[in-house]
Amino acid sequence: MPRFYCPAPLAMGATLDLPAGPARHVQVLRMQPGQSITLFNGQGGEFEATIERMGRSDVAVTVASHDPVEREAARAVHIVLAMPANDRMDWLVEKAAELGVASIQPLVAERSVLRLNGERADKKRAHWFAVGVAACEQSGRNRVPEVHPVRSFADWVSTADAGLLLSLRPGSQPMLHAVPASGPIHFLSGPEGGLSPAEEDAAIARGYRPVTLANRVLRAETAPLAALAQLQF
Numbered sequence: 296m297p298r299f300y301c302p303a304p305l306a307m308g309a310t311l312d313l314p315a316g317p318a319r320h321v322q323v324l325r326m327q328p329g330q331s332i333t334l335f336n337g338q339g340g341e342f343e344a345t346i347e348r349m350g351r352s353d354v355a356v357t358v359a360s361h362d363p364v365e366r367e368a369a370r371a372v373h374i375v376l377a378m379p380a381n382d383r384m385d386w387l388v389e390k391a392a393e394l395g396v397a398s399i400q401p402l403v404a405e406r407s408v409l410r411l412n413g414e415r416a417d418k419k420r421a422h423w424f425a426v427g428v429a430a431c432e433q434s435g436r437n438r439v440p441e442v443h444p445v446r447s448f449a450d451w452v453s454t455a456d457a458g459l460l461l462s463l464r465p466g467s468q469p470m471l472h473a474v475p476a477s478g479p480i481h482f483l484s485g486p487e488g489g490l491s492p493a494e495e496d497a498a499i500a501r502g503y504r505p506v507t508l509a510n511r512v513l514r515a516e517t518a519p520l521a522a523l524a525q526l527q528f
């Protein structure tokens with residue numbers, strides 16, 4: 296059954312017009328009145344709904360039932376990420392959402408190729424949220440990961456909580472040996488070329504523990520996904 300994110304109050308028996316995005320998708324799929332779809336609004340569970348009317352640009356549905364099913368990991372994992380360049384960030388957000396990330400904090404670090412601020416950063420943030428929505432629709436998640444506003448590394452680290460730092464520095468522990476016993480997990484990953492030594496030192500001073508994934512050097516868009524997969528499963 297097709298699944299759509301519908302950021303609106305949903306209640307059994309209610310009839311509502313779908314937002315523009317889901318309505319357009321229903322029309323592209325050439326669905327007809329009487330067919331069923333699944334809706335979720337990020338507040339928990341999912342709803343089965345029946346298409347009541349198809350307009351030229353609008354779709355009306357009636358919410359039939361609610362299933363409280365949750366497909367989230369037992370522990371929330373939050374990525375703090377110095378953004379990789381070009382379309383690699385889109386790919387990373389998509390796969391992180393599929394793997395169950397709870398939130399993504401994009402950063403501009405000393406060695407970052409992608410540098411965003413102002414209106415351009417806001418547009419990218421909205422785009423990445425939409426990428427996460429599509430990944431949740433496809434993967435069966437009912438909660439869309441939050442994408443925080445882009446921040447500079449220096450601004451972020453001044454208020455950072457403790458977490459794990461993906462690092463190649465000597466003495467880094469295997470990541471799974473350093474995971475805290477309970478609570479949410481935060482981990483920090485650098486851009487192409489990695490975080491600078493000064494940035495790593497600043498993160499460690501805020502309580503980040505340097506950890507390693509393996510004896511290979513992974514790309515900037517691969518390392519956080521490998522870490523997320525280990526932490527989720």
